[in-house]
Amino acid sequence: MELIALGANHQTAPARIREEIQLAPADVERFCSLLRMDRADVPELAVLSTCNRTEIYSLVRDVQQGQGLLRRAVEAQKGVPHLNNGRYTFLLEGDGAVRHLFRVASGIESLMVGEPQILGQVRDAHKLADHHRVSGAVLTRLFNTAVRVGKRARSETEIGRGTVSVAYAAVEMALKVFDGLEKHTVVVVGAGETGELVARHMADRRPARLVIVNRSLERATPLAVELGGEARPLTALEDAVREASVVVTATGSREPILSAELLGQVARKRSSPLVLVDIANPRNIDPAAARIDNVFLYDLDALEGIAEQNRAKRAKEIPKVEAIVEEEVAGFLGWYESLQVVPVIRALRDQFHDVGEQELERYLRRIKESDQEVFRAFTRTLVNKLLHQPTSRIRNVDPATYHGVHKLVAIQELFELDLDRYARSDEVAELMEEVDGESAG
Amino acid sequence: MEPTLAVMNGLIPVGYLIALLGYLLVFVNQQSRMGSWVTGFTWLLVVVHGSYLVLSGIEYEHVPLASTWESLTFTAFAMALVYLVLEWQMRDRSTGVFLLSGALFLQILSTAFISPVREVPAILRSPMFGIHVSTALIGYVALAVSALYGLMYLIQYRQLKHQHVGLLFQRLPNLETLSRLNVRALGIGWLGLTVAILAGTVWAYNLRLTGILQVNPFLDPKFLLTAGLWVIYGVCLGGLYLDRWPKRLLASMSVLAFLLMLGSSLVVTLMFPSFHDFT
DSSP, X not given: OEEEEEEEETTTSOHHHHHHHOOOHHHXXXXXHHHGGGTTTSOEEEEEEOSXXXXXXXXXXXXXXXXXXHHHHHHHHHSOOGGGOTTTOEEEETHHHHHHHHHHHHTTTSSSTTXXXXXXXXXXXXXHHHHTXXXXXXXXXXXXXHHXXXXXXXXXXXXXXXXXXXXXXXXXXHHHHSXXXXXXXXEEEOOSHHXXXXXXXXXXXXXXXXXXXESOHHHHHHHHHHHTOEEEEGGGHHHHHHHOSEEEEOOOOSSOSBOHHHHHHHHHTOSSOEEEEEOOSSOSBOGGGGGSTTEEEEEHHHHHHHHHHHHHHHHHHHHHHHHHHXXXXXXXXXXXXXXXXXXXXXXXXXXXXXXXXXXXXXXXXXXXXXXXXHHHHHHHHHHHHHHHHHHHHHHTOOTTSHHHHHHHHHHXXXXXXXXXXXXXXXXXXXXXXXXXXXXXX | OHHHHHHHHHHHHHHHHHHHHHHHHHHHHOOHHHXXXXXXXXXXXXXXXXXHHHHHHHHHTSOSOSSHHHHHHHHHHHHHHHHHHHHHHHTOOTTHHHHHHHHHHHHHHHHHHOOOOOOOOGGXXXXXXXXXXXXXXXXXXXXXXXXXXXXXXXXXXXHHHHTOOSHHHHHSOOHHHHHHHHHHHHHHHHHHHHHHHHHHHHHHHHHHHTTSOOSOGGGXXXXXXXXXXXXXXXXXXXXXXXXXXXXXXHHHHHHHHHHHHHHHHHHHXXXXXXXXXXX
């Protein structure tokens, strides 16, 4: 059995191609049912599909055959052969597939490095696979580890710190001035695309009042109603600014709509600061306002600069995240490779012998020294005889089949075997000679 | 009880070191779950430190402010207490590392050099002395803390004006929180000074009546300095609440007033004789 990752993402395919092969949750259901009859060849799979990536993680019996089945299923589902085009897709096997998923979950493969949504999307991908009963022991472990990698990356490094989007940078700067917006009035001037985006970010912070000022109320009113704010015409701008703690301007005006003089008057009457965010081009606020005491003015360049500084800081964190990824890849592969007959038998036998010896030690104090060796031999023989039958059964398990892998995982989970210290080994015959010898003794 | 006090004296700086390391981790990693453990531990430490001061007072039969080293351990205690009260009010742990550093430094000095003071002038055994000096110390510590928050406000203000989003920008609280911390510490400090001045005045009046105090306490340089500072800080608070002074002005005033307090205290202590020498 091999783990593979097959798909296309923002590094391999343009947006148009990604859109055409994107698998929505309803598509995933049909995609899984298409592959159900090939369960022996593709026993486990999970689909991670976002606007930036459509990636299929799967356990396959044979890499060539398995990836062919997956490509054909996507083509049948979406009606486009893009996943058959090597130019747009990638195929990773074994540790490459594991490493890729962990990198994705940690956010370092995202278009916007460190963005937080991907971790939830990874979690949802596995939930969906679980819901359609196409996920098993291996992918469950793989995705659980991926989620842990994502959490570690965010808590142990600065990969998720500081905003990297211009629209959100405006909110972040306001939140560095005010302790939340719950007691403040936010005024957004302009109900165009950019204004709407910032208004939505601001509305998420539940300001005391959200006022949307626009030349036409027809456009401002529906947005204001949706965001729980109020709409005002452009003629009411000055009054709105006098009441505001945060003013965002995003209109198409060729001339400044807020003069430094007006803002100076407003600032002088306030004891708390005034935050101005000008994301219009050309600018809507007189740049001289930046020199007024207690006024914080951020224009597009400033916000882009802040976002860029944060992007640079996140980029510096990538090596630290990669170290976490490598540590977890080694851990996962250690577990995956231990799903072989010999490591499982060795772990099982060691565990039973450990229990036998621990119990024996408790009773040895009450036994004469001359008899102790007899009891030791008795315990060893008893454990060997008890294990002989299960050991022989496990010896016949074929780890190359999914059924075999599943059995080995079940035994591991049943006895809570710690397989990490048992290296992959195929010396079955040698081990069984050892077991037979001990059992006979 | 002396061996117990000696053990506590040795353990208290270790406690402050642990608390400081905890707040440092909170500052760097911004971990809220760990933060509550650190806060809990520091409250416990302050209770232990307070118990040490009380036991010390009982054992040596005077308020433990009779020597410089006794005053330092009390100052460390006051600093940690003022910080914890502010943290509890503001629910913000990001500045603990700065305040606990100061408390640790003072406590290490005190632990290293403190020695039992058994013989003190009778005047120092008066409860009024305890109230007067302890409230004055708490007041001065709170004003120092206020100045520190004022400084942080000015740093954060500058970073916001110039769009520097460095480590301090990320880790320091927002301007509104810093301003509240600045104002509340100033309020605690002003209240402390008010009680200290009132207690000192009543005490001095009684001492004059009994003839123990021969000089006019209201012409004492330290009294004049404290009264002057009390007026300055009072004007700041009045300006804030009555005239809505800008927060930045108040932050600057708290820093300047503290520097003035340090400078003038030094001058007064070194150059003018005062009956305020209790050691």
